[in-house]
Amino acid sequence: MTSSPTAARPRTIPALAAGATVLALALAGCSTATPSGTAGTASGEAAPVSNGAAQISVSVEKVDGLDQCVPDFATAPAGPVTFTVANKDASGVSEVELLSDKRILGERENIIPGLKAVSFTVTLPGGQYQLYCPGAGNENTPFTVTGSAASAQANGVTGLLKEGTDGYAKYVSGQVDSLVLAVAALQKAVDSGDVEASQKAYAEARPFFERIEPVAESFPDLDPALDLRVADVEPGAEWTGFHPLEKDLFEAQAVTDGSKALAAGIVRDVDTLKSLTAELESSGAYKPEELANGASGLLEEVQSSKITGEEEAYSKLDLVDFAANIEGSQQAFEYLKPALQEIDPGLTKQISTQFETVTTALQDYQDPAALGGWKPYTDELKASDGAKLTALIQALQAPLAKISEKVATV
Known part of the structure; x- marks a missing residue:
């Protein structure tokens, strides 16, 4: 488990469920309100697709005096999605996770101000997800995937x-x-x-x-x-x-x-x-x-x-x-x-x-x-x-x- 280089942070992920509930990818809705400035600069528009994957940039930065995770798009089409994360100036946030229900689908840790951007790619069916940023003013940011992923060809x-x-x-x-x-x-x-x-x-x-x-x-x-x-x-x-x-x-x-x-x-x-x-x-x-x-x-x-x-x-x-x-x-x-x-x-x-x-x-x-x-x-x-x-x-x-x-x- 990676240790944060900053002060210890509380984890507010809901308690881990047992058995198949943990493993399922049935997607729970996210009701957390998103503060001003964190919904993405292209709210309502789906992220563009490049290199076969939808591209989401997540800026970890101070917004109105609070550390926040700010995705440039809040929506992506079903299929591969690449999240590229860079910490601009938020010293209280060093980790970004993508959650479906209670399972971590992808994450990057040790995201320190001034370091180069890092990325992870996940393949997502349509549904509601959360970007979880421990230590942020708003730790949970809703993220929506629309449509259905195309079936993989048996090649x-x-x-x-x-x-x-x-x-x-x-x-x-x-x-x-x-x-x-x-x-x-x-x-x-x-x-x-x-x-x-x-x-x-x-x-x-x-x-x-x-x-x-x-x-x-x-x-x-x-x-x-x-x-x-x-x-x-x-x-x-x-x-x-x-x-x-x-x-x-x-x-x-x-x-x-x-x-x-x-x-x-x-x-x-x-x-x-x-x-x-x-x-x-x-x-x-x-x-x-x-x-x-x-x-x-x-x-x-x-x-x-x-x-x-x-x-x-x-x-x-x-x-x-x-x-x-x-x-x-x-x-x-x-x-x-x-x-x-x-x-x-x-x-x-x-x-x-x-x-x-x-x-x-x-x-x-x-x-x-x-x-x-x-x-x-x-x-x-x-x-x-x-x-x-x-x-x-x-x-x-x-x-x-x-x-x-x-x-x-x-």
Whole structure:
């Protein structure tokens, strides 16, 4: 879960519903009133289509003294829609999400004033959606999609994309199955009171979650329960999940009754994640552009926040997470690769080459003797190598960010 670089923000997404309600794309109406200046400069007109996708620009800016998210169009035709987000001067907003009912369909985090615009592409049927901007004066802005998306033709590329999403769904389920076993081992170690064994089990569990983090983040209550950092905990709210347990094990180096309760909560929440991802797989709910957005989003998170060492602040296992994020990103890309090779072979080759460059460079940080198999991400290592690692990821993330629109517009 990406930590906001600004003050902790409350999340006002409605509570996560269970079962098929969460997974359905039946679209709930949005009744939130839109303040002056946030309805888009072309209110009532549908966004123009370019490169096969409707194009929406979202400006994150101050309006009448309040931080707001301002889309230039409030309506788009059904089909692929690309949202390009730039933060002009709104320091209190760092994230933009597109919601359907309670599911996050697409998002971009770490949208900081002055940084370049970022984008995500989703394929949308007609209905009512919301642009959700935590921390804005008006956090929920209605967005309407009109008409029905054209049925995809059963051509070769479409078939390859379907094979890719089905394969990725199985990959996610496999990672979750491994995570279930890993957190059970973590709970057992914590319950025994053995701090060293608990630290080892913690390090062994983290990669399974980090590889599939975009999927976990699509469940907006479950992900914070498992992976929220202390800076993002709302005042008075309970801090649960991996990171308060990490603090007990690595900073206090003690197992308490609270530690045991945290471990038990992690096991319960991971069991819930298993149920939800199983429903995603069985319903065929994954879309190619979701895989692409997730692959790009993982790398954005690495280069914007994890590279600073804030993810594993107590254990210094950031490189464990870092490597798992890159692996998860590459897996999403690899499942799309056969179709991408048909769509844009040049871009596909560029991304493949850059993944090889990044994974080769990361080998220098492996340490079989270290906890989790990677060097601790100390302040000294961060100071000496942080900029180099950031540059490596940026060179990969830039071309990877282009593929969501390409697979959505087939």
